[in-house]
Amino acid sequence: MSALRRRRSNGDAGSAGRGGRALAPAGEIEDGPYRPPAIPAGELDRRRVEAAERFAQAHWDLGGLAYEMAVRDHFRLDVLRRQAGRVQDLDAELSQLESLGRLAEAGAAGTCSNCRAPYPRGSAFCSRCGGELVDTVTTS
Numbered sequence: 001m002s003a004l005r006r007r008r009s010n011g012d013a014g015s016a017g018r019g020g021r022a023l024a025p026a027g028e029i030e031d032g033p034y035r036p037p038a039i040p041a042g043e044l045d046r047r048r049v050e051a052a053e054r055f056a057q058a059h060w061d062l063g064g065l066a067y068e069m070a071v072r073d074h075f076r077l078d079v080l081r082r083q084a085g086r087v088q089d090l091d092a093e094l095s096q097l098e099s100l101g102r103l104a105e106a107g108a109a110g111t112c113s114n115c116r117a118p119y120p121r122g123s124a125f126c127s128r129c130g131g132e133l134v135d136t137v138t139t140s
Contacts, residue, residue: 044104048097055090062087 062083069075103110108118114131124134 044097044101048094048101051090051094051097055087055094058083058087058090 062080065080065083069080099111103118106118107120109121109123110133111118112126112129112131112133115126115129117126117128119126119133125131126133
């Protein structure tokens with residue numbers, strides 16, 4: 001049982017701020033959004049190149065499938081949808097890796113979940129929209 005859950009079950013809310021919300025100790029939020037570990041720059045570039053190659057191959061395969069089906073005048077939409085789904089998944093992965101690369105080049109710690117603006121390390125609030133960047137928990 002984490003220290004935060006022990007405090008909640010014992011009725012000790014810790015140091016609550018305005019609105020009964022306290023900053024959660026680092027590493028103790030179990031229900032929060034998943035944050036992947038930092039990836040070294042060289043590893044990030046290698047992953048991006050590999051993802052781009054996989055995306056290009058899947059895109060090429062989708063075109064080949066459509067061509068072969070057209071030549072035979074027999075379209076199987078389930079096969080095309082499955083391959084198009086793979087292409088979309090690979091495109092999303094590639095976009096995420098490219099976004100991480102741009103953030104690493106800019107020296108940003110991440111992007112705001114509200115407006116997607118990059119923010120520097122140590123920021124508690126977004127400079128563009130004012131949204132909270134620090135994980136908080138509500139105490140009862």
